[in-house]
Amino acid sequence: MFNDKVAWVTGSSRGIGLACARLLAEAGATVVLCSRHLEATRAIAAQWVSEGLKAVPKQLDVADYDNAQSVAAEILAEFSKIDILVNNAAITRDTLLLRMKKEDWDAVLDANLSGVFHCSKPALNSMVRKRYGRIVSLTSVVAQTGNPGQANYIAAKAGIIGFTKAIAREVASRNITVNAVAPGFIDTEMTRNLPESTRSKLVEIIPLGRIGSDVDVAQGVKFLASDEAAYITGQVLNINGGMYM
Numbered sequence: 001m002f003n004d005k006v007a008w009v010t011g012s013s014r015g016i017g018l019a020c021a022r023l024l025a026e027a028g029a030t031v032v033l034c035s036r037h038l039e040a041t042r043a044i045a046a047q048w049v050s051e052g053l054k055a056v057p058k059q060l061d062v063a064d065y066d067n068a069q070s071v072a073a074e075i076l077a078e079f080s081k082i083d084i085l086v087n088n089a090a091i092t093r094d095t096l097l098l099r100m101k102k103e104d105w106d107a108v109l110d111a112n113l114s115g116v117f118h119c120s121k122p123a124l125n126s127m128v129r130k131r132y133g134r135i136v137s138l139t140s141v142v143a144q145t146g147n148p149g150q151a152n153y154i155a156a157k158a159g160i161i162g163f164t165k166a167i168a169r170e171v172a173s174r175n176i177t178v179n180a181v182a183p184g185f186i187d188t189e190m191t192r193n194l195p196e197s198t199r200s201k202l203v204e205i206i207p208l209g210r211i212g213s214d215v216d217v218a219q220g221v222k223f224l225a226s227d228e229a230a231y232i233t234g235q236v237l238n239i240n241g242g243m244y245m
């Protein structure tokens with residue numbers, strides 16, 4: 001399905017990014033695994049290559065514009081193209097706005113929103129020349145519903161939705177689709193520290209009655225990255241067990 005495709009997945013050392021990378025690799029893609037710590041992605045890539053999958057590790061801090069440009073240049077030097085970009089890397093620095101430090105705001109906006117710009121720009125440059133591309137960016141259900149204590153995270157995630165629609169219109173004529181996936185409450189290290197009382201309250205408002213898995217989200221990302229999704233662009237795919245409809 002993805003045999004001749006090169007897929008760049010940011011923040012792919014764990015969680016949803018790792019699950020997306022794995023599904024794409026299992027479907028035949030050459031996957032560029034990226035995280036701030038090269039050792040993490042190097043070990044994963046080595047394991048996957050030993051299983052017959054195609055994976056290469058890179059060190060990347062998406063908040064660093066120059067770092068993103070040089071990683072993109074390395075991918076292009078090695079594989080001549082970037083077919084798929086999954087903008088997954090993100091952090092949280094949750095606190096009420098009145099207590100939020102400027103550093104908390106800047107760190108989240110730099111990684112979660114500017115990071116999407118830093119990687120999408122060089123990826124699109126290659127996609128436009130090849131007249132083919134798929135960009136899928138991870139937003140969040142809270143960008144649609146709001147949530148106290150997450151103004152920085154939600155501003156970035158809502159920004160991704162606007163960015164997605166703007167770029168989708170810019171590059172549609174070049175056979176490039178640009179979409180977002182909005183997960184609900186997913187069991188990863190990002191959410192594992194929530195108190196048990198908060199987790200059970202959240203499950204109560206999920207019609208499907210369970211917390212989502214990283215693979216639940218990765219299946220949607222894989223679909224939007226595939227040729228089957230060729231006529232879908234500028235959309236937000238909600239993967240949230242029905243908690244927001």
Ligand SMILES: NC(=O)c1ccc[n+]([C@@H]2O[C@H](COP(=O)([O-])OP(=O)(O)OC[C@H]3O[C@@H](n4cnc5c(N)ncnc54)[C@H](O)[C@@H]3O)[C@@H](O)[C@H]2O)c1
Nearest residue numbers: 011013015016061062088089090138140183185186188190
């Ligand atoms: N877990 C959830 O419930 C949930 C819900 C909605 C949206 N999301 C979104 O899904 C995506 C993945 O979330 P997750 O739950 O797997 O989180 P996670 O914290 O488990 O993984 C995030 C990954 O991004 C990487 N990362 C963070 N900052 C980075 C940077 N500056 N440069 C490069 N890599 C960086 C981390 O190292 C990690 O590999 C994120 O965009 C997140 O906002 C998650």
